[in-house]
Amino acid sequence: MDAALADRLRSDLLAARYTVDRLRQLWGDDADAALSRGDRVPAVRALRGSDDPAAVLARLFLLGEPADDATLDTALPATGAAGARALGIVDADGRAALDVRPSAAIDATGPVDWLIVSDLGETALGGPLPPEHVLGVGGASITLSGLIPTSPVDTVLDLGTGCGIQALHAARHADRVVATDISARALELASLTLALNGVSRVELRQGDLFAPVTGERFNRIVSNPPFVITPRVESVPLYEYRDGGRVGDALVEDVIRGAAEHLVPGGTAHLLANWEYRDAMAGDGLARVRRWAEEAGLEAWVVERERQTPVAYAATWIRDGGTRVGTPEYEMLAEAWLDDFAARGVTAVGFGYVLLRQPVDPTAPLLRRTEVVNSPLGSAPTGIGDHLLACLAAHDRVARLDDAGVAAVRFAAAPDVTEERHYWPGDEGPTVIRLRQGGGFARTIEADAALAGLVGASDGDLMVGAIVSALADLLEVDEGALRAQLLPQVRELVLTGFLLPA
Numbered sequence: 241m242d243a244a245l246a247d248r249l250r251s252d253l254l255a256a257r258y259t260v261d262r263l264r265q266l267w268g269d270d271a272d273a274a275l276s277r278g279d280r281v282p283a284v285r286a287l288r289g290s291d292d293p294a295a296v297l298a299r300l301f302l303l304g305e306p307a308d309d310a311t312l313d314t315a316l317p318a319t320g321a322a323g324a325r326a327l328g329i330v331d332a333d334g335r336a337a338l339d340v341r342p343s344a345a346i347d348a349t350g351p352v353d354w355l356i357v358s359d360l361g362e363t364a365l366g367g368p369l370p371p372e373h374v375l376g377v378g379g380a381s382i383t384l385s386g387l388i389p390t391s392p393v394d395t396v397l398d399l400g401t402g403c404g405i406q407a408l409h410a411a412r413h414a415d416r417v418v419a420t421d422i423s424a425r426a427l428e429l430a431s432l433t434l435a436l437n438g439v440s441r442v443e444l445r446q447g448d449l450f451a452p453v454t455g456e457r458f459n460r461i462v463s464n465p466p467f468v469i470t471p472r473v474e475s476v477p478l479y480e481y482r483d484g485g486r487v488g489d490a491l492v493e494d495v496i497r498g499a500a501e502h503l504v505p506g507g508t509a510h511l512l513a514n515w516e517y518r519d520a521m522a523g524d525g526l527a528r529v530r531r532w533a534e535e536a537g538l539e540a541w542v543v544e545r546e547r548q549t550p551v552a553y554a555a556t557w558i559r560d561g562g563t564r565v566g567t568p569e570y571e572m573l574a575e576a577w578l579d580d581f582a583a584r585g586v587t588a589v590g591f592g593y594v595l596l597r598q599p600v601d602p603t604a605p606l607l608r609r610t611e612v613v614n615s616p617l618g619s620a621p622t623g624i625g626d627h628l629l630a631c632l633a634a635h636d637r638v639a640r641l642d643d644a645g646v647a648a649v650r651f652a653a654a655p656d657v658t659e660e661r662h663y664w665p666g667d668e669g670p671t672v673i674r675l676r677q678g679g680g681f682a683r684t685i686e687a688d689a690a691l692a693g694l695v696g697a698s699d700g701d702l703m704v705g706a707i708v709s710a711l712a713d714l715l716e717v718d719e720g721a722l723r724a725q726l727l728p729q730v731r732e733l734v735l736t737g738f739l740l741p742a
């Protein structure tokens with residue numbers, strides 16, 4: 241990549257105000273929503289005839305229309321049509337050769353506008369993606385960015401960087417980022433992405449999984465790895481962006497085990513993953529992920545968000561490759577996928593989040609939690625990464641304490657917790673009490689009068705033990721029995737962020 245030319249392109253794109261907000265202003269909310277459903281017609285109509293540079297660039301890069309040299313020279317005055325061709329973003333016919341699109345994000349540090357370079361998608365290509373396709377920012381990328389904490393750290397490893405989106409996020413909070421990919425093409429496009437955003441603290445390295453960082457350790461690892469389970473037969477295309485070249489979910493196992501070799505004590509890894517549920521002999525999918533982390537000596541918090549049958553999973557990924565159901569090609573691929581699952585006795589595939597931590601003190605009680613949470617996440621626009629780290633810190637605070645120790649802690653109900661009570665008409669006592677969390681995983685738990693009373697009285701001043709005593713008096717129940725019921729519930733509420741150590 242010609243760095244000086246990339247710099248000229250950056251200044252042209254900034255001057256053109258080629259941003260998410262500007263484009264929405266130019267084509268309107270309705271066209272914007274249509275475009276996100278793959279319908280470009282309203283946007284094409286809205287921009288037709290406009291010589292606003294952002295409109296010219298959107299027609300070229302987002303709507304698939306060619307631009308002649310004179311138009312390009314005007315829209316990109318410092319780069320020019322010749323420069324755009326030299327950078328490989330425009331072809332000889334004046335059509336986009338790469339997808340260059342604005343992307344907006346928000347995290348705890350504030351909002352940011354980026355420019356992302358990736359390969360052209362199916363709409364622009366008019367057909368299935370080639371195996372070496374470099375993915376742009378998709379739903380999974382956004383999900384992962386929302387899981388990454390924003391506390392400052394020295395070093396971050398972005399494993400499988402693709403277009404570079406996670407490296408951009410990481411560079412906001414780290415002194416140094418190493419971003420790796422097996423694909424040389426992905427690294428070329430990531431390098432242009434980084435240049436267009438003026439980000440220089442990311443080092444790009446090529447290789448399989450952790451090979452490019454042998455012997456190095458990081459404070460944080462982030463990865464949306466190529467976890468898609470794919471039959472290893474020649475007739476099935478291997479898409480580099482989603483398939484890490486292993487049998488079943490072995491890629492995820494390799495990433496988890498490898499993380500143990502590359503995290504400093506206290507360092508965390510934030511991953512998206514798939515895991516197989518196999519027949520009764522091999523046990524359940526979440527337990528397998530937990531075992532990989534345990535054997536690697538890592539703490540783990542694994543959250544399953546979705547589970548698919550083998551048939552549904554195969555259909556999802558065959559269609560993702562651009563093959564339509566009902567065609568002979570689809571049937572051949574579906575046979576291959578179902579044979580592959582049958583060979584390992586796979587009964588379902590789970591999808592979700594994996595949070596790993598290198599223990600600081602391996603003799604302390606370690607967090608090893610697996611759970612299914614398939615309700616929508618909380619309302620925080622900045623994601624749940626910081627919430628997860630706060631939960632880990634709260635866990636550390638109470639996990640070492642015995643029950644007497646927990647009883648001596650003062651907790652405060654988190655500010656996003658609300659209580660909901662349902663009554664039979666005319667009744668004095670509620671039939672159902674629910675505690676709801678506004679942020680984080682937006683969990684809802686059913687509480688009895690004692691638990692609701694404990695959370696309600698947790699204002700940071702009273703110790704848990706004192707609240708339990710008062711509740712036992714009030715409810716006329718045995719204090720020891722109430723304590724035995726409530727203290728494990730308090731531990732759970734602390735880990736899940738309902739109660740904060742004061």
Ligand SMILES: C[S@@+](CC[C@H](N)C(=O)[O-])C[C@H]1O[C@@H](n2cnc3c(N)ncnc32)[C@H](O)[C@@H]1O
Pocket residue numbers: 375376377378380381384399400401402403404405406420421422423426447448449464465466480481482483484485
């Ligand atoms: C799903 S994409 C994620 C891209 C980007 N990080 C994001 O969040 O959108 C997975 C990336 O992993 C890369 N990859 C595939 N196999 C790999 C391997 N064995 N080692 C390292 N990277 C690999 C692919 O080239 C691709 O860029």
